[in-house]
Amino acid sequence: MTWVTGLEGSPYGVHNLPYGVFRTAAREPRVGVRVGAHVLDLGGAEQAGLVFAAGTLGRPRLNDFMALGRPQWTAVRQRVTELLTDSAHRAAVEPLLLPLLDVELLLPFDVADYVDFYSSEQHATNVGKIFRPGQPPLLPNWKHLPIGYHGRAGTVVVSGTPIVRPCGQRATPQGPVTGASVRLDIEAEVGFVVGVPSPLGHRAAAGDFADHVFGVVLVNDWSARDIQAWEYQPLGPFLGKSFATSIAAWVTPLEALGAAFVPAPDQDPPVADYLRDEPHLGLDLRLSVEWNGERVSEPPFAAMYWTPAQQLAHLTINGAALRTGDLYASGTVSGDERHQVGSFLELTWGGTEPVRVGGEERMFLADGDTVTISGTAPGPDGTTVGLGEVTGTIISPR
């Protein structure tokens, strides 16, 4: 039991403890942990000698802490739990609990490389049906390997950052034109954050997942469908994606998700040896997409065909090094039903079937629109783990 008041039923109780980076007028950027509607100032706690993490908790990003590795992650989490549950610590710790409303949340980690997978069978099938009607919706390679590509790490921004509508070329019947995107979309995804690096030439096994991956962060991979459609042959998405990718301010450690691991969908045909993960586990993360405050979709992460452990093994089968701060995202999360899809492309079936938002018929994002993706997972003993939220409002280009 915690001595912190007001945590009963909170998805941010001591069973969760996600990490972020914050600052206040008086406090330089530092690591914090979310506790209900408060942030526990971990940088301050380390300075006061209440927790020990080699000085990494006073840094302005999570990277140095994440580089310490799982034994240290576990030790810090245990210590933080102790600080919040043993009332002997209350007097020392309470002054370090700052109301969320009083802090500014920053990008939690410097993104090293950003990889985006494409691991929802339902999403890939929907996209195939929309863009290649009458043909097999999944390409021949799709069930043999988790398709992915590299995105732009330098434009990953923290939740709340305004999203400037991108300009670029799009195809029209009269030829390509340049201007602001008219098919601006979202992709609701889950990102995995690498803490422990691996050297060049090394292959990380699926079973090494928990040694390398620190935690999970919600991702909105904003996508300009018109720019993407014109540019992506033959080398894949580029400017249709690289203008911005938003992530939540909170990284949920894997330890908080112990109760969320569930059997992943069966894979047929059988996968290559290096992609075999036993047990073959996905995560029961339940996303929610709000468009201007109206819930329009509830994508179920448990439906993902490829697991994050398989994605890690695939990412490194060629000997590619991992760095602390690497972020790999799942790809758009879509379930079987129309109200479970993770993009407006699917929600409006390629921009042909409008949805009602705020009493209007809508297809893609208008300036001023706000999209908020949130998520929860089952926690221990019937609790709920909150995954934070990733929100952004579209503003017009200058």
Place this chain on the structure above:
Amino acid sequence: MTWVTGLEGSPYGVHNLPYGVFRTAAREPRVGVRVGAHVLDLGGAEQAGLVFAAGTLGRPRLNDFMALGRPQWTAVRQRVTELLTDSAHRAAVEPLLLPLLDVELLLPFDVADYVDFYSSEQHATNVGKIFRPGQPPLLPNWKHLPIGYHGRAGTVVVSGTPIVRPCGQRATPQGPVTGASVRLDIEAEVGFVVGVPSPLGHRAAAGDFADHVFGVVLVNDWSARDIQAWEYQPLGPFLGKSFATSIAAWVTPLEALGAAFVPAPDQDPPVADYLRDEPHLGLDLRLSVEWNGERVSEPPFAAMYWTPAQQLAHLTINGAALRTGDLYASGTVSGDERHQVGSFLELTWGGTEPVRVGGEERMFLADGDTVTISGTAPGPDGTTVGLGEVTGTIISPR
């Protein structure tokens, strides 16, 4: 005239002065400038008060120096030229000239984001003919925008780093198999290194090229053609490229290339306004590819369809931010002739026409093979500017 002896006719005379990072047993990693067969220890020179760059020359990467911007780049170059030409400085500077053989060259800068373009019409045409025989070799978008994609920044390595042959999936008539790549290739490219960043939402104009770009570096974008062919639909190259990209240890500043700017090929159809660069200039960089010491190709960079200024404008038309250390490469450089192509895929026409190397018929890279790409450019007053070299030897996977 320089007081340094042995520089007559050297492509690394005082007209060149490329930047790198080096260390010795006695000296921590720091910035240096190549002068003939020596490195001028710029970190030591700054410490001794001989040159001033806000302390950035003692750092283990070029990034902080590159972030200072063009006026500082020019001032440091002028000062280094003065140190090497005014014999009044000889006594102070000579002890800072270290034989290249005595230093270890390191990765010259931390790569922020790595983008690879596809800007040679000849290369794109060759690839189209090889992979899509009987169809138009260039896709409809190719002449409207410089096609590009993001690569893996974390696996950019300095020249001389051994290249571990990547493993991965490839298609066979019996279905996909996993193993070491059997079609390992090179791509001879030229990279452009961003010094001055731009904020999210800003569009850099083609005319801003020299304000943002610090200099030029040779690139070998190693490519596993079999892995790439199986994985790349629909999101582009991923593991077929991400195992390693080698860059030269020397970054040639734009100032050294003043005499190398030449009119770029005419563009038809006319390009979008944001891609118009006036004057429309390419660079007369002459590459050379050696396979186990035998020259097999001489790709001419002057033939590139899209210019580096156009690539910069395209990269940011969607508001993507630039960061110090961003590297964008040209794409494979190929000229009109078979002996001018920048990949073995083209040299052997898709692996169907072997070339003789070391008395043997060869298609792709074998373990133990070494590939060295070097380059020169015309310098002022009939001099030659050496672009360094990027070399790598293939080793078998563990």
